[in-house]
Amino acid sequence: MKKYIFIAACLCLSYSVTAQDRKQPQPGPAPTINIGKPETFTLKNGLKVMIVENHKLPRVSYNLTIDNTPYAEGDKKGVSDLLSEMLGNGTQKISKDAFTEEVDFLGANIGYSSQGAYGSGLSKYADRILELMADGALRPVLTQQELDDNRNRFIESLKSEEKNTSAIASRVQDVLTFGKNHPSGEYTTEETLKNVTLQDVKNNYNSYFVPSNAYLVVIGDVDAKKLKKKIEKEFGSWKKAVAPSVTITEPKNVQYSQINFIDVPNAVQSEIALINTYNLKMSDKDFFPTILANQILGGGGEGRLFLNLREKHGYTYGAYSSASASKYTTTFSATSSVRNAVTDSATVQFFHEINKIRKELVSAEDLKNAKAKYIGNFVMQIQKPATVARYALNTQTQNLPADFYENYIKNINAVTAADIQHVANKYFLADQMRVVIAGKASEVLPNLEKTAKQHNLPILFFDKFGNPTEKPVVNKPIPAGVTASTIITDYINAVGGEKKIKEIKTLKIVSSGTIQGQPIESIQRKTADGKESVEMKMMGQTVMKQVVGATSGYSEMQGQKQPMSADEFKEAKAEAAIFAELNFAKNNAAKITGIESINDKDAYAVLVGEKTYYYDVQSKLKVAVKEVVEAQGQKMDNITYYGNYKEVKGLKIPHEVDLNIGIPLKLMVTEVTTNSGVSDADFK
Secondary structure (H helix, E strand, O other): OHHHHHHHHHHOHHHOOOOOOOOOOOOOOOOOOOOOOOEEEEOOOOOEEEEEEOOOOOEEEEEEEEOOOOOOOHHHOOHHHHHHHHOOOOEOOOOHHHHHHHHHHHOOEEEEEOOEEEEEEEHHHHHHHHHHHHHHHHOEOOOHHHHHHHHHHHHHHHHHOOOOHHHHHHHHHHHHHHOOOOOOOOOOOHHHHHHOOHHHHHHHHHHHOOOOOEEEEEEEOOOHHHHHHHHHHHHOOOOOOOOOOOOOOOOOOOOOOEEEEEEOOOOOOEEEEEEEEEOOOOOOOOHHHHHHHHHHHHOOOOOHHHHHHHHHOOOEEEEEEEOOOOOOOEEEEEEEEEOHHHHHHHHHHHHHHHHHHHHOOOOHHHHHHHHHHHHHHHHHHOOOHHHHHHHHHHHHHOOOOOOOOOOHHHHHHOOOHHHHHHHHHHHOOHHHOEEEEEEOHHHHHHHHHHHHHHOOOOEEEEOOOOOEOOOOOOOOOOOOOOOHHHHHHHHHHHHOOHHHHHHOOEEEEEEEEEEOOEEEEEEEEEEOOOOEEEEEEEOOEEEEEEEEOOOOEEEEEOOEEEEOOHHHHHHHHHHOOOOOHHHHHHHOOEEEEEEEEEOOEEEEEEEEOOEEEEEEOOOOOEEEEEEEEEEOOEEEEEEEEEEEEEEEOOEEEEEEEEEEOOOEEEEEEEEEEEOOOOOHHHHO
């Protein structure tokens, strides 16, 4: 299935990471920072307004933020996400289509969430942009149809992530770190989404979309005095209200460092996260040392974690850490996706680097580079209106001194190596670190258990939703009499039998799916004598084609053909058979390697060449194929899943194909044609 990997990779370039030259230029003298002071006022309903005039460009931006205390949604988790999607779809004054058309006509950008709204565009349209944004925020149309449509999309998205190791790891990390009933620990499920009614959405809007903790920040080419009157007109009618009072239970760190393991049998690599919680506000004296300590440890490609795990050991594409400040309890985390075989070794190196920055003073060079990185980024960002708006908002919501950002560079430069060591010991809790690992137990656990024992790290086991569970069973015994040959024979019989298979001379399969929200169509044609054509289309245009003919093959991308090498053609030719298993049986090329869990069911693993084929123990049907792929010098497993078998002309054909290429891709079969619809011209 390399063709699908190739296609998706070409269409999802934004997901690739390429190491760059990380040598930083020498910093120049620190610039003087002068952030425009906003003109501030408060409406009678409690809305706080900040206006910063900036006449460099004829543009304006509005940012409405509702700074409520986070709250848990319980068995209706997802209600605020649904509200976010439903806002902006028309108002009580203007229809959805008319609203969208006018925004497009103005060349504006207007959007909403359950926690606010934003609008931007040319300053000559400033008044109208404000009118539209306010209208959508204060007079939304919340309908049952919009709720149903968005809920269905959310549920489909959840289903597409069921096998996504990264999504599973993220969910369990939050559950274990904060607790299921904490706003940062609860998660959305199909059940909680189905619990949400239209009245729940309206209640959420009426309860939390209120002006008591709301801030409107305006940046741009405007006249503050004139705009004040306009804001009072548009937002003055917003009914005064206070969001419900919420008390958040403080999460606690583990008493001792430990590994929390989640078995994800389909995982092609392990997701590792070392996490502890802490409390740190931007106004605290430890803020600047902490962000610099994180920069040195794992703030980017020049961080120690990256240089260790990727550059030195080659365990991963990248390794990073995160440490920030918040009004509420937040986390330090160090994360990476690593090859299954080195999960234990990578964990040891994480601890090595965290302990090193705690025990040893950082070098003058490391500290200088970290400061230069932060100062350079700060100076670049300060030129952007969105950054100025965020800084103005932070000053209010984080209770910062009025000159916080004017003194930002000075405070960065004042940090010492001793300060770095102090905060590393205070906030990077190596002795109370929760190590959350989501990976394939059969490949990860044997070495991980040995390493964990050596380093006195107990291992606790959890399921995909953060519930404690038993240690997964690996290396299950193969029943007597079961061989690769019997498995292949059982599969052939399960799909309809060798006689039925040989009646199929040509096969055409049409499938559809989406990549990054764009519809995609796959057209696959095969012949009994080993020819194959795969064509992928987006918006009716061919974006990729791969052809395996009688004696040669090629791939085509954007009209450019690339002939296959002799080895590539040989491999593709072996795959091109309508049912490759007939060749396995004929050539005695298969070898059983064990029993593994696929989609929570036992499956026989059969090795053929460099690929592993999985056949369900009960149904005998093929449920997955694993192959090793290489990208950026790193090798990793890639698994394709098959399901929803349906009978076509006496043969069972899978009607769902799931791929994972960093993002999930599901192909749904819409048409299967046998012995027609295929000609020699398809393989030219």
